[in-house]
Structures are given as structure tokens and as C-alpha cells.
Amino acid sequence: MKMNGGQMVCASLIREGVDVIFGLPGGAILPLYQALPEFPELKHILVRHEQGAAHAADGYARVKGRPGVAWATSGPGATNLVTGIATAHMDSVPIVVITGQVGRAAIGTDAFQECDITGITLPITKHNYLVMTAEEIPRVIKEAFHIASTGRPGPVLVDIPKDVFTEVGEFVYPEEIDLPGYKPNLDPHMGQVKRAAQLISEAERPVILAGHGIILSKAYDELLELAEKAQIPVVTTLLGVSGFPTSHVLYSGWPGMHGMAYASLTIEESDLIIALGMRFDDRITGNTATFATGSKKIHVDVDPSEIGKNVQVDVPIVGDVKRVLTALNKQVKPATHVDWVNHVHQLRRDHPLMGSDNGKMEMRYIINEIAEATNGDAIIVTGVGQHQMWAAQYYPFNQPCSLISSCGSGAMGYEVPGAMGAQVAAPDRVVWSIAGDGGFQMTMVELATLVENNIPVKFAIMNNNCLGMVRQWQDFFYEKSHVATVYSGNPDFVKLADAYGILGIRVTDKNDVRAAVDKAMEHDGPVIIDFVVEQDDNVYPMIPAGMAVDHLIEEPRPARQEVRG
Amino acid sequence: MNYNGTSNRHTITALVEDKPGVLNRVTSMFRRRGFNIASLAVGHSEIPNLSRMTFVVEGDDRVVDQVTKHLHKLIDVIKVSDISGDNAVTRELALIRVKANVQSRSEIMQIVDLFRANIIDVSPETLIVEVVGDEDKIDALQNLLKSFGIQEVMRTGSVAMSRGMDSAFDTNGSRNAKAVKPVIMETGSV
Numbered sequence: 061m062k063m064n065g066g067q068m069v070c071a072s073l074i075r076e077g078v079d080v081i082f083g084l085p086g087g088a089i090l091p092l093y094q095a096l097p098e099f100p101e102l103k104h105i106l107v108r109h110e111q112g113a114a115h116a117a118d119g120y121a122r123v124k125g126r127p128g129v130a131w132a133t134s135g136p137g138a139t140n141l142v143t144g145i146a147t148a149h150m151d152s153v154p155i156v157v158i159t160g161q162v163g164r165a166a167i168g169t170d171a172f173q174e175c176d177i178t179g180i181t182l183p184i185t186k187h188n189y190l191v192m193t194a195e196e197i198p199r200v201i202k203e204a205f206h207i208a209s210t211g212r213p214g215p216v217l218v219d220i221p222k223d224v225f226t227e228v229g230e231f232v233y234p235e236e237i238d239l240p241g242y243k244p245n246l247d248p249h250m251g252q253v254k255r256a257a258q259l260i261s262e263a264e265r266p267v268i269l270a271g272h273g274i275i276l277s278k279a280y281d282e283l284l285e286l287a288e289k290a291q292i293p294v295v296t297t298l299l300g301v302s303g304f305p306t307s308h309v310l311y312s313g314w315p316g317m318h319g320m321a322y323a324s325l326t327i328e329e330s331d332l333i334i335a336l337g338m339r340f341d342d343r344i345t346g347n348t349a350t351f352a353t354g355s356k357k358i359h360v361d362v363d364p365s366e367i368g369k370n371v372q373v374d375v376p377i378v379g380d381v382k383r384v385l386t387a388l389n390k391q392v393k394p395a396t397h398v399d400w401v402n403h404v405h406q407l408r409r410d411h412p413l414m415g416s417d418n419g420k421m422e423m424r425y426i427i428n429e430i431a432e433a434t435n436g437d438a439i440i441v442t443g444v445g446q447h448q449m450w451a452a453q454y455y456p457f458n459q460p461c462s463l464i465s466s467c468g469s470g471a472m473g474y475e476v477p478g479a480m481g482a483q484v485a486a487p488d489r490v491v492w493s494i495a496g497d498g499g500f501q502m503t504m505v506e507l508a509t510l511v512e513n514n515i516p517v518k519f520a521i522m523n524n525n526c527l528g529m530v531r532q533w534q535d536f537f538y539e540k541s542h543v544a545t546v547y548s549g550n551p552d553f554v555k556l557a558d559a560y561g562i563l564g565i566r567v568t569d570k571n572d573v574r575a576a577v578d579k580a581m582e583h584d585g586p587v588i589i590d591f592v593v594e595q596d597d598n599v600y601p602m603i604p605a606g607m608a609v610d611h612l613i614e615e616p617r618p619a620r621q622e623v624r625g
Numbered sequence: 626m627n628y629n630g631t632s633n634r635h636t637i638t639a640l641v642e643d644k645p646g647v648l649n650r651v652t653s654m655f656r657r658r659g660f661n662i663a664s665l666a667v668g669h670s671e672i673p674n675l676s677r678m679t680f681v682v683e684g685d686d687r688v689v690d691q692v693t694k695h696l697h698k699l700i701d702v703i704k705v706s707d708i709s710g711d712n713a714v715t716r717e718l719a720l721i722r723v724k725a726n727v728q729s730r731s732e733i734m735q736i737v738d739l740f741r742a743n744i745i746d747v748s749p750e751t752l753i754v755e756v757v758g759d760e761d762k763i764d765a766l767q768n769l770l771k772s773f774g775i776q777e778v779m780r781t782g783s784v785a786m787s788r789g790m791d792s793a794f795d796t797n798g799s800r801n802a803k804a805v806k807p808v809i810m811e812t813g814s815v
Contacts, residue, residue, distance in 0.1 A: 183653055368690060
């Protein structure tokens with residue numbers, strides 16, 4: 061069948077099961093746009109800034125569990141995608157990004173809106189392509205989706221020159237993929253699985269450290285089986301939150317720089333860490349030389365280069381975590397670690413998260429109220445900073461895959477387009493965006509996109525009129541010198557909502573929080589609640605960067621109550 | 626592979642797709658991860674559309690382990706082998722332009738003979754010496770010629786091959802995906 065390049069892109073996307081594209085047109089990608097009306101299966105969501113398209117595709121992919129798609133034009137359109145691509149890369153999120161490029165003859169001449177986007181994105185994509193003939197398009201798109209979604213997922217970029225979109229060729233969608241250099245090892249080495257089972261049977265104080273891999277490979281049941289069968293406490297990474305039921309008696313929080321103290325201590329006091337689909341990020345290990353020196357380590361990851369990268373391990377297992385756990389669960393013998401599990405519970409009682417009963421507007425109070433109003437069943441999308449940490453600490457996350465957050469990259473501004481993508485992927489779920497006033501202002505241009513497409517995200521702006529986490533670091537490490545962190549000209553977010561035709565609510569009194577949340581839940585459409593919160597509130601606990609758990613700073617306890625035991 | 630932390634040189638070869646940008650992908654990865662390349666040589670392989678790269682990498686076993694894994698992670702890299710040690714042959718070619726007048730010319734020629742090197746260009750003031758060998762041999766010749774005055778040195782970087790038969794591909798050159806063994810992916814050896 062004869063098609064032009066633009067039609068081939070659309071036809072290929074349909075073959076890959078794509079239903080939504082986040083994008084913004086421009087000169088080089090215009091021929092692709094002109095083909096779009098012929099393919100009504102593809103819904104296009106017109107963003108206001110390309111960063112929003114990339115983050116939305118990322119949020120969509122995390123919730124949907126299959127690649128999200130973003131596209132943009134050449135030059136500035138392509139470079140605006142970069143933050144979103146880097147975010148997806150750091151958090152192993154499958155997205156396929158298509159960029160228009162200047163015509164083939166103009167490449168390399170510094171033509172108008174030319175930029176070397178394959179060069180720019182080389183270190184932040186799993187792979188990328190510059191397509192030089194239309195007939196390559198089907199193969200490249202098929203490979204792009206395969207690479208993005210298999211093995212360790214990640215972003216793949218496909219750059220297509222303008223005149224390739226208009227070139228006519230034979231459309232042949234390949235059945236097979238021929239990538240001799242790409243064969244992810246999914247099935248584990250059975251000898252290693254047996255060695256791991258042996259270590260588990262010998263351990264007295266084992267702990268599971270479960271990462272994003274559990275969610276990416278949907279290994280929820282297998283993780284639960286391992287934990288229950290051998291009675292092993294489970295700690296998750298920040299990206300792994302909601303990979304294990306938070307209400308489970310074996311759940312012991314998430315560790316690290318702002319993780320629960322009891323989670324960090326559980327890891328520190330263990331004699332075996334079973335690390336599943338995680339990468340020993342510095343926010344978890346602190347100083348790797350002093351990280352959990354008393355424990356042996358089993359490390360399961362689908363990416364061999366993660367093994368031994370940050371931490372030396374005793375038993376590495378390369379493979380898809382779901383398959384590894386399926387094999388491991390057959391080898392692991394039932395066990396009880398009564399003393400150890402009791403001790404972990406005691407750690408939790410001794411080092412609880414603190415509540416706030418001081419009558420002030422604190423973010424965690426608001427998060428608790430949102431948790432109650434949503435029954436803990438909402439998808440929570442966050443920005444980056446204090447509100448992100450509190451959301452992850454206090455929200456119950458009763459549903460799997462319900463914390464959507466830029467963790468590795470730490471991209472402020474994720475909270476608006478990320479929530480948009482999450483809501484598009486799950487139109488029937490309640491999506492709350494826990495936003496910072498800083499990050500929200502980075503990407504709030506997408507409010508127009510939400511309105512145009514009636515995407516009913518509920519925004520809780522944790523408005524402390526400052527860059528809270530940066531201010532906290534200045535408090536702790538820079539003698540409270542608040543350089544460039546406090547805002548003096550924030551907009552009136554309620555008026556802003558009004559300007560977009562969105563329901564806006566301001567809450568300044570603790571007693572009005574719940575009513576505002578309920579009103580937002582009842583409202584059909586997007587809502588912005590401007591929660592004016594304490595400026596000088598700090599996130600605890602805190603382990604300063606590069607330190608070990610013995611430098612853990614816990615919250616001072618003046619007449620405060622535990623909220624979660 | 627052990628993690629004894631000793632720092633040394635490793636020779637790694639990689640079979641890669643012969644496509645635009647592949648060298649850039651590889652060197653970009655080295656730069657980004659902070660790995661140290663002592664030398665790098667690239668050329669066609671025996672298989673159409675595939676090239677071979679030889680890297681000499683400095684670092685302890687742990688670094689080299691990471692280098693091989695990150696190389697393998699690149700989609701365009703098909704096979705990676707660490708062929709350090711006795712079981713490989715390593716050769717480099719160098720061209721050395723050295724000052725030579727009537728008095729010194731015969732002395733230089735003697736040294737060149739000793740190294741089984743060749744003189745491939747003669748001018749009234751200079752000679753160009755061509756030498757093939759492992760890195761140490763070329764270093765030694767370069768040292769000896771220093772006293773005559775070296776004007777220019779051009780070295781290719783090492784190429785290497787393991788001894789005996791060890792090919793990922795059929796001898797007839799057809800691409801056989803099943804024969805591709807990602808040697809470093811073997812879990813037990815990590």
C-alpha cells in the first residue's frame with residue numbers, strides 16, 4: 061500500500077496500539093499533522109509547551125503500563141521535550157517521542173529551526189533514530205516501541221526530516237524485529253536463583269527493598285508471595301511506593317534521605333537485603349561505603365549494568381523481576397522471622413511519622429485530609445520537593461501504581477502535565493496533583509490543555525510562597541540564608557483558575573481543608589485549590605546527602621502526636 | 626570476574642553496527658560515565674555492515690566490568706569481549722617522522738632494522754619510520770628515536786584479536802543472530 065511518510069507514522073502508531081498523542085505542531089512536523097485527520101483512531105492532545113507533551117506521555121505510560129507518545133517540531137520544539145525525555149530516562153518510563161527535522165538537504169547547514177536532537181538526546185534516551193527514507197518508518201517505529209517497552213523500559217526518540225514525511229513509498233509493517241544487539245535477558249540464571257534462595261534461608265534479619273521494577277513488570281502478586289512465604293519485611297524505594305500494599309503488616313515504609321526513619325533503620329539492621337528492580341540510588345544509600353555494611357545483598361535487575369554499579373552485591377540476578385520472583389518463590393522455603401518482624405514493628409513505634417496538631421496549615425495535614433476524602437484510592441501525581449516527600453510519606457496508596465512522581469530526575473513542573481497524562485490514561489480514576497507553588501508555575505500553561513480536553517485533574521497547590529525544599533536546605537546547611545527561594549510575586553491562583561474557567565478555591569484555615577477537598581471531588585472538571593500553608597515547615601526525617609543512617613535527623617517532638625503507628 | 630580493585634589496562638573489542646553515529650554513541654557513553662579510553666581503533670569487520678572496535682581501557686576490574694556492560698547496553702553494539710591477558714594478540718601501527726641527516730641516517734636505519742620496522746619515506750632532513758607491534762615495542766622505538774629529534778608521531782591505537790577460533794558469526798559471513806553470545810551478560814560471571 062502506497063503512503064507518504066506522515067501517513068506511515070500514523071498507520072504504524074495504530075499498529076502499536078497507540079490511542080493518544082501529546083503534541084504541538086510546527087513547520088517541520090506539519091506534513092505529519094496534515095495526515096492525522098485520516099486516522100481518527102489517534103486522538104491528539106494539543107499542549108501549550110512541548111515539555112508538557114513529554115511529561116504527559118510519561119504520566120500516561122506510568123499509569124497505562126505501555127508506551128506514551130509525544131511529538132513536536134524541529135529545533136525549539138524538540139529541545140523543549142528534553143526535560144521530559146530525561147525524566148522518563150531516569151525513571152525507566154517507556155515513551156516514544158517523534159520530532160520533525162528540517163529537510164534532508166538542509167541537515168547540517170544550521171537551517172531555520174534545525175537542531176541535532178538525536179545528538180542532544182543521545183545520553184538521555186534508551187535509543188534514538190534519524191530516519192532518512194519513508195520506507196524505513198514502519199520498521200523504525202516498530203523497533204522504537206519494542207525497545208521502549210521491553211527489558212528496562214525507557215524513552216526512544218525518532219527524528220524524521222520534513223521531506224521524509226511527504227515522500228511516498230510502500231507501507232509494509234514488519235512482522236519480526238531484527239535487532240541482534242538488543243536481547244534483554246528476562247529469564248534468570250537458575251544457579252543464581254538457588255544461591256539467592258540459600259541466602260534467604262540462612263538470613264535471620266532479611267528485608268526486601270522493592271523498586272520501580274515491581275510496578276513496571278507488575279510483579280505485585282509475586283512480591284506479596286515472597287514476603288508472606290518467608291515472612292520478610294518489605295521496604296520500597298520512592299518509585300516503588302504502591303508496589304506493595306502499604307497496609308500490610310510486613311510493610312515498613314520507604315527509606316533514604318527523607319524516607320521513614322524506621323525504613324532506613326530496618327535496612328541498616330538487616331543481615332540480608334533482597335533488592336528487587338531498583339538501582340541503589342544515592343538518595344537511598346547515602347555514602348555507599350557505609351551503606352548497610354552488615355548485610356549481604358541479592359540484587360535483581362533486568363539491566364546488567366545496574367549490577368555492581370553503585371553497591372557490590374553477593375548474589376546478582378539479571379532478569380525480569382516478575383520472572384525472577386516466580387522462580388525464586390518456588391525455591392524459597394516457608395519461614396518465620398518472629399523476633400525480627402517484631403523488632404521492625406518496634407522500630408516503627410519508636411520512630412513514627414509525626415502528625416501536626418498545632419492548628420497550623422501544614423502540608424501533611426492536607427495530604428491526610430485528601431487521603432480520607434479519596435479513601436486512599438486516588439492516583440497521586442506530585443511535583444518535586446517538600447510536598448512530594450510528604451505526599452509519599454502520608455498518603456496511603458491503597459491501589460497499586462498510584463504514586464506518579466519524577467523521582468530520579470527530580471523535575472519540578474511534572475505535577476501539571478504528568479497529572480494530565482495520568483488522567484488521560486485512567487479517565488475513571490480520581491487523579492490528585494499534589495503541586496508545589498514553584499513547580500506548578502513552571503508548567504501551569506497546560507491548564508488550557510486540561511480545559512480544552514476536559515481532563516478533570518484536582519490540583520492541591522501546597523502554596524508556601526517559596527521553594528520549600530531549597531529553603532529547608534538553606535536552613536539546615538547554609539545558616540538560614542534564604543537566597544532566591546522566597547517568592548514575593550506569586551499570582552492569585554484562584555483568579556488564575558478563574559481566567560482559565562476552572563473552579564478555584566483558596567484555603568487558609570485548617571478547618572476548611574476537608575470541605576474544599578470534598579467540593580473539588582464533587583466538581584465535574586479540573587479544580588485548583590490554593591492551600592496557603594506554613595512557610596517554615598521542614599520535612600523530617602532527614603539524612604544529609606552523602607551521609608549514613610547514623611546521621612539521621614528526626615523531627616523534634618514538642619507535644620506532637622503520631623498519626624500513623 | 627573478581628573485584629580485586631587492581632588498576633590495569635584492559636583490551637575490549639566490540640562488534641557494532643556500521644551506521645552513522647555509532648562511534649558517537651560509544652564515545653558519548655564513555656564520556657558520560659567517566660570511563661577512561663587509552664586508545665580506540667575502528668574498522669570494518671569480516672561481515673558486511675558490521676564494524677569492530679578495539680578499546681584499551683584503564684581502570685580496575687570493577688570499572689572494566691561496568692564498561693563492558695554499558696557497551697553492551699547500546700542497541701547498536703552486538704558483541705562485547707574482554708580479551709585482556711595472554712590469550713590475545715595486540716598490534717598497533719605507528720608512523721614516526723624523525724630528523725635525519727647524512728651522519729645520523731645509518732644509525733637510525735640500524736635501530737629501525739632491530740625493531741623490524743620500515744623506512745617508508747626519505748627526505749634530505751627527515752625519515753618516516755613505519756612500525757607495527759604492541760604498545761610497548763612502539764614506545765621503546767619512540768624512546769630510542771627521541772635523541773635524533775622526533776617531529777611527528779601518528780599512532781593508530783591498538784587492535785586486538787583473541788587467539789584460536791572465536792567468532793560470533795558463521796565463517797561465510799552471514800549474520801546469525803543465534804550465534805551471538807553476549808558473553809558479559811552471563812549472570813553467573815557478573
